[in-house]
Amino acid sequence: xxxxxxxxxxxxxxVVVLGITFVVFxxxxxxxxDPARVILGPYASDESVAGLRDRLGxxxxxxxxxxxxxxxxxxxxxxxxxxxxxxxxxxxHGRIGPSFELAxxxxxxxxxxxxxxxxxxxxxxxxxxxxxxxxxxxxxxxxPSFWMGILLIIVFSLNLELLPPSGYTPIWEDAGDWLAxxxxxxxxxxxxxxxxxxxxxRSAMLDVLNANYVQTARAKGLNERTVIMxxxxxxxxxxxxxxxxLQITALFSGIVIVEVVFxxxxxxxxxxxxxxxxxxxxxxxxxMVVAILVTLVNLFVDLLYFLLDPRIEYA
Amino acid sequence: MFGAFxxxxxxxxxxxxxxxxxxxxxxxxxxxxxxxxxFEHWMGTDDFGRDIFSRVVVGARVSLQVGFxxxxxxxxxxxxxxxxxxxxxxxxxxxxMRAMDVLYAFPAILLAIAIMAALGKGIGNAMIAIGIVYIPxxxxxxxxxxxxxxxxxxxxxxxxxxxxxxxILLTHILPNVLSPIIVEITLSLAFAILAEAALxxxxxxTQPPDPSWGxxxxxxxxxxxxxxxxxxxxxxxxxxxxxxxxxxGDGLRxxxxxxxxx
Numbered sequence: 001x002x003x004x005x006x007x008x009x010x011x012x013x014x015v016v017v018l019g020i021t022f023v024v025f026x027x028x029x030x031x032x033x034d035p036a037r038v039i040l041g042p043y044a045s046d047e048s049v050a051g052l053r054d055r056l057g058x059x060x061x062x063x064x065x066x067x068x069x070x071x072x073x074x075x076x077x078x079x080x081x082x083x084x085x086x087x088x089x090x091x092x093h094g095r096i097g098p099s100f101e102l103a104x105x106x107x108x109x110x111x112x113x114x115x116x117x118x119x120x121x122x123x124x125x126x127x128x129x130x131x132x133x134x135x136x137x138x139x140x141x142x143x144p145s146f147w148m149g150i151l152l153i154i155v156f157s158l159n160l161e162l163l164p165p166s167g168y169t170p171i172w173e174d175a176g177d178w179l180a181x182x183x184x185x186x187x188x189x190x191x192x193x194x195x196x197x198x199x200x201x202r203s204a205m206l207d208v209l210n211a212n213y214v215q216t217a218r219a220k221g222l223n224e225r226t227v228i229m230x231x232x233x234x235x236x237x238x239x240x241x242x243x244x245x246l247q248i249t250a251l252f253s254g255i256v257i258v259e260v261v262f263x264x265x266x267x268x269x270x271x272x273x274x275x276x277x278x279x280x281x282x283x284x285x286x287x288m289v290v291a292i293l294v295t296l297v298n299l300f301v302d303l304l305y306f307l308l309d310p311r312i313e314y315a
Numbered sequence: 316m317f318g319a320f321x322x323x324x325x326x327x328x329x330x331x332x333x334x335x336x337x338x339x340x341x342x343x344x345x346x347x348x349x350x351x352x353x354f355e356h357w358m359g360t361d362d363f364g365r366d367i368f369s370r371v372v373v374g375a376r377v378s379l380q381v382g383f384x385x386x387x388x389x390x391x392x393x394x395x396x397x398x399x400x401x402x403x404x405x406x407x408x409x410x411x412m413r414a415m416d417v418l419y420a421f422p423a424i425l426l427a428i429a430i431m432a433a434l435g436k437g438i439g440n441a442m443i444a445i446g447i448v449y450i451p452x453x454x455x456x457x458x459x460x461x462x463x464x465x466x467x468x469x470x471x472x473x474x475x476x477x478x479x480x481x482x483i484l485l486t487h488i489l490p491n492v493l494s495p496i497i498v499e500i501t502l503s504l505a506f507a508i509l510a511e512a513a514l515x516x517x518x519x520x521t522q523p524p525d526p527s528w529g530x531x532x533x534x535x536x537x538x539x540x541x542x543x544x545x546x547x548x549x550x551x552x553x554x555x556x557x558x559x560x561x562x563x564g565d566g567l568r569x570x571x572x573x574x575x576x577x
Binding site for chain 2: 016020026139141146151254271275291
């Protein structure tokens with residue numbers, strides 16, 4: 001096995017994580033004017049502005065600020081929230097679970113929709129179902145997820161009164177209630193991701209269906225089901241896993257929006273609240289945790305790709 | 316053709332918006348709030364009694380403006396970085412592309428929100444934020460295209476004739492990598508319009524009372540118990556515009572690179 005690929009991929013992930021910390025640190029540095037004044041507002045006294053500047057270390061040299069911030073962040077210390085004075089880290093900790101639950105359920109919903117549609121439309125290109133799949137895919141990539149969320153709330157929560165419009169119940173407290181709350185936000189994020197995945201699954205399947213080994217399998221007299229499941233799909237999976245990996249970042253982008261629309265208590269909503277309140281330490285913590293989570297998931301997918309196809313090399 | 320037709324309508328709305336609306340888009344009429352669609356008000360009225368149709372028409376300008384400027388920022392910076400990365404030494408390539416990997420690691424909307432939190436609310440900053448978010452996409456596409464042709468004979472010949480790096484990049488490489496960049500510009504316009512709508516929906520982009528489709532959706536969300544219509548038409552406007560750009564992008568890709576047609 002080519003373990004050089006694994007080592008290089010791990011090193012790349014480390015570089016990206018270090019870069020993420022720099023970008024996140026820069027959020028407060030690019031605030032026009034004095035960040036302390038911006039945070040406290042135009043009516044704050046000079047003493048309180050100076051106090052906050054000192055507390056945030058804004059009057060120290062740039063790299064000293066970054067290294068201090070980085071060494072604290074590496075230990076999970078993102079400072080204190082400017083709004084409520086509480087430590088940022090425990091607030092982030094409570095939000096990771098709900099965001100991850102939403103991401104996983106959305107991904108599963110997306111794949112459950114995308115796989116059958118993608119495969120069937122690849123098997124019958126140009127057919128009615130292929131055209132329907134193309135239209136579905138166009139709708140999915142064009143519809144604003146926040147609008148779709150609002151429409152679903154109007155239909156399923158306000159009119160039909162079937163599902164709650166917002167909120168969250170931990171799964172260990174009441175699984176049924178958790179499910180009722182997650183259906184609409186997960187479907188909203190999953191639908192958009194399904195439409196993109198459908199295209200890629202169709203494309204990957206079309207590639208392998210035209211390959212010689214699939215023709216050979218058919219010529220051997222294998223039934224169509226075996227040809228598709230054992231020969232075509234297994235080979236198409238390598239490309240599909242890569243695409244799912246690339247989609248993870250987009251999925252999390254959708255989830256940030258969906259969390260705000262459905263008041264889902266995840267990292268995206270926390271980041272949004274932090275922006276509203278100009279709570280920079282909280283925003284930095286939330287953005288960094290999401291970016292690192294996305295990087296780790298991408299790393300996992302890349303390593304999975306390596307297991308599926310050991311011929312892969314780092315380019 | 317569908318994409319081009321939809322976009323033609325949106326561009327006309329964007330260019331001539333205030334001149335073709337039946338009402339002043341910011342004109343309030345408190346005696347006629349939350350009106351349903353009628354002959355008088357084709358898309359109904361909002362919580363201030365403003366004509367939703369007029370606001371949707373004028374809102375097209377904001378979406379197009381933000382979309383075009385943000386994508387221009389992303390294209391100019393991203394494509395230039397990609398050209399340099401693909402053409403220069405391994406070290407420069409590594410530095411540029413790893414920086415792009417870092418930007419790409421952030422979910423697009425989250426990075427845009429974070430940039431706007433630092434720069435402040437407003438449509439100008441929304442353009443910058445969205446532009447920065449899409450830089451890595453253009454850098455990757457341009458770099459990939461350059462790598463494909465950097466060792467072609469016509470490049471080697473140009474170098475042998477004494478052409479400098481800048482000249483080779485601008486007159487020999489750029490024209491040959493334009494196709495994928497043009498396709499990406501069209502597709503990115505769709506995403507940029509969605510991103511602007513999302514930022515305005517969150518209250519970070521266009522500020523009241525100026526109409527923008529995302530902002531109108533946010534207002535519609537606050538009043539959907541009183542009037543479902545407020546949130547329907549701006550959403551449809553975003554949906555069809557984004558779909559128009561997607562169709563146009565797909566069509567251009569098929570026309571410019573038939574190998575990708577499926």
